[in-house]
Amino acid sequence: QVQLVESGGGLVQAGGSLRLSCAASGRTFTTYSMGWFRQAPGKEREFVAAINYSGHILSYRDSMKGRFTISRDNAKNTVYLQMNILKPEDSAVYYCAAVQGPPKSQRSEYEYWGQGTQVTVSS
Numbered sequence: 605q606v607q608l609v610e611s612g613g614g615l616v617q618a619g620g621s622l623r624l625s626c627a628a629s630g631r632t633f634t635t636y637s638m639g640w641f642r643q644a645p646g647k648e649r650e651f652v653a654a655i656n657y658s659g660h661i662l663s664y665r666d667s668m669k670g671r672f673t674i675s676r677d678n679a680k681n682t683v684y685l686q687m688n689i690l691k692p693e694d695s696a697v698y699y700c701a702a703v704q705g706p707p708k709s710q711r712s713e714y715e716y717w718g719q720g721t722q723v724t725v726s727s
Contacts (some may be wrong), residue, residue, distance in 0.1 A: 606630045606702045606716040613698060613721030617692055624685040626700030626718055637661075637707035638676060638683040639714060641698035649699070653685060655709035663707050666676070690725045697722050702704075 612624040623689035626638065639654040653674035655662045663673060673686040683700060698721050708714065 605634065606633070608700050608702060608716055608718035610698065610700050610718045610721040613723045615724045615726065618691055618725055618727050620724060621686070621688045621691050622690065624684075624687070624698055624721060624723075626683045626701075628681045628683070629700065630681075633681040634678050636673075636704055636716075639701045639703065639707060639709075640683075640685045640698060641673060641701060641711060642694075642698045642719075644693075644696040647696075649711055651711065652698070654709060655683065656707050661707060663709060665666040665709075669706040687723070690723075692725045692727045695723060695725045 608629045616657055627660055634657050636709055637656045640652040641650050643649040650651050651665050656676045657674050663715040671689045676683040700718045702716040703714045
């Protein structure tokens, strides 16, 4: 069992930055790949980024490349999402998720989910 708790969301102006954190419980954090997803009102939950257990394999949604960076600190059981040059269309609830094995981009393949953290970007 893995429990995930996101933090770091908030209100930011367009062009600004936020860093989201996802703290995981359990001693097997290093066996899980981690992903970030987001869901805006009325839209499907979409893939943002993923990282494998060692932090050496990264995957991003094309529209996030160059603006978002996923990383992890296994000593702290935490995964991060650094978001730069934020745009109003980045406003959404951001979720972290965990899956054993290689990182995935499909929502349905993730086993554990956090409760989400709201990000609002004003224009």
